[in-house]
Amino acid sequence: MRIPKTHPRYESLVRRETLARAWKDGIVVPEGLIAHGRGEAFDYLFGEETSAPALVAEKAAAAALLRASRPVISVNGNVAALAALDVPATIEVNLFHRTEERVRKIVQVLDRAGTVRVLGRRPDARIPGLDSRRALCHREGIYKADVVLVPLEDGDRAEALVAMGKTVISVDLNPMSRTSRRASIPVVDDVTRALRNIERFARELRGDPEETSRILNAYRRVGNLRAAHSVLAWRLERFSKRRGARRRKRGARKRA
């Protein structure tokens, strides 16, 4: 099905098609499609655009990555399918539903995309406190990282990484999820937009250590998350008011 560029939900529909294709290629699992749908619902509530608090968190995330000595981005099937990975970090493929075959395929896709070096195929370390498969990681990647960007992550793993003393940047459209609540810098935004913005901010901040410090010092996770929450509540209220307004208009027309 060709989606016309003028369609009001063009980007959302293209993402849906991309995922369905990635699922056919063995990159994405059924659970990943369901998880994407959960994100879609929240994105719908957010009006399918980056909120002001998300933008603030994305700038803080970029600053944290620039300031890190060992920044790593943890990539799963959905992230590999949906986002460009131009952020300043080592890439490690890490799957909730891990099979070696799927890791191999995802590494291949990323290699083709020109990424310098992709970890994931021969894990040699474990994240403490997680069950076997999800714990697997690379000593030179996630294990020793000081800042880990975990887009579309599960709450357990985000929590385990925080417990290891790492700065965890999450990307999750649900501001109430355990991932968002546990992360050091929770980004409440769509993963495609979030990584695009983080990359852009990292480019802008590179070579400006003063501004980078200022941003890191000014960022407040609790306040930022609360703001994301307020945007959601406000949008929900607007939805209902708009409906009310339309109803009143229709009523007025009928009475006229």
Place this chain on the structure above:
Amino acid sequence: MRIPKTHPRYESLVRRETLARAWKDGIVVPEGLIAHGRGEAFDYLFGEETSAPALVAEKAAAAALLRASRPVISVNGNVAALAALDVPATIEVNLFHRTEERVRKIVQVLDRAGTVRVLGRRPDARIPGLDSRRALCHREGIYKADVVLVPLEDGDRAEALVAMGKTVISVDLNPMSRTSRRASIPVVDDVTRALRNIERFARELRGDPEETSRILNAYRRVGNLRAAHSVLAWRLERFSKRRGARRRKRGARKRA
């Protein structure tokens, strides 16, 4: 993966597994998995339980089905996988992403489940105003129906059926969706719970025409939908307050 019955999200996880299996069997399409995820997000906001307004709508739906002369339930892949179809209505398989192969498979599954007669394989009519595939239906089914239960439907089709003068009962967890806004009786609930409740209410109301009339007369769609919306806004607010309370508690502990 065995899910323990004691898991707080047991039902939700079982549904997710059921869908993944149905997808492997060719019953459910990738788009159906994404749609299920959207529902999951709303169900999460609703606390994964049937709200009071949903229960009212489900009772009205049962009354409308009992009162109908030609009630039909329109079944797609997700519905066939997730819900028991014991509602008092003719069953017609009707797919957004229609392939004859998938229709055949779903009819087979429903036949095995002991359903009396399942329409869908040889459509001989069209719903006006819809593009080719989605318009296909049965003269003796949806086309001539006076009441149509359309769980997990697309907005276009719900709208087209209303335009044909039918009473349309929708089941959709998003109270703001076009389907919910267009349906005659929008049920804002999970499809498994909704069909279970409608079946139970139909059983209770059968043989009580007075109570059935009373329920149909008392039902107000706009007010009911607004109530569903309020529940959502209230739950969202509670989420944020609970977080605040926990924070304050932690703060108090720290200070002590």
